[in-house]
Amino acid sequence: MYFMSYLFNLTLKLIEGELEESYKAAMERLNNFFNIGWIHNLPSVFVVEDRTTIDCLRNEKTEPWVVGWSDRRKVFLLSREKMKTESAREYSIDEYNALLAHELCHLFFNSSTNGVRTPIWLNEGLSGYVSGDIQFKEKPKSFSSFLEFFNKDGAEVYDESAFAIKVLIDAFGKEKILELLQKIKETSGNMTKGKFDDLFKEVYGFEPTYDAFNDLTSPKDY
C-alpha cells in the first residue's frame, strides 16, 4: 500500500518591513472596530509559497482565487511574490495589505462570536468592509445573491457582502453589528438561517432580505 505524507519545513521570522507596517495598521483598525484590546498572544502569519502547499494545508484541491485563510490565531497567506504564478491574479501592495487585514478580521469575528462562523456573508462582508478590500471591488447594481451564502462558501460571496455591510453600517452604525455578533455568540453555534433572521430582526427591526438591503441604498447612488 502506498500513501503520501508531507513535511512542512517552517522558518520562524519576525514580521518586518512593509508587512509589519501593514500588520500593525490592520490590528489597530480591527481593535478599534471590534472594541477589542487584542495586544497579547497576537495572531501569527504563515506565508505559503505555492499552490501545492495550500492544497496540502487545507486538505483539498483549492480554487485559484484562494490566497489566504485563517484559523483561530493564525493567518495563512500566499506569499506576495507568488501571487502572479500561484493564484488567479496579481496583487498590488495595497491589495496585499487589505488581504492581510481581511484574514485578520476573520480572527476578530471568530473571537467576537466565540467560534461561530455563520452567516458566511456577514463574516466575509465584515472582512471585506473593515479591511478596506471593498475599495478594490466593483459596487453591485443591486443586491441579489449574498444571502445565499449562509453556510456555504464561494467566489461570489465577495461580490456583494462587503457592500451589504457598508450599507448596514452607513445606515445604523457599527454598534448594531457588534450587537448582532454578540447575539450570534450567545447561540453557542446553534445557528440556523431562521434563527439568524430572528436575531437580525431583533437588532435592526427588519429581516435580512434583498428588498430591505436595496431599500437602504440611496437611489441616487446608482
Ligand SMILES: [Zn+2]
Ligand atoms: Zn474571507
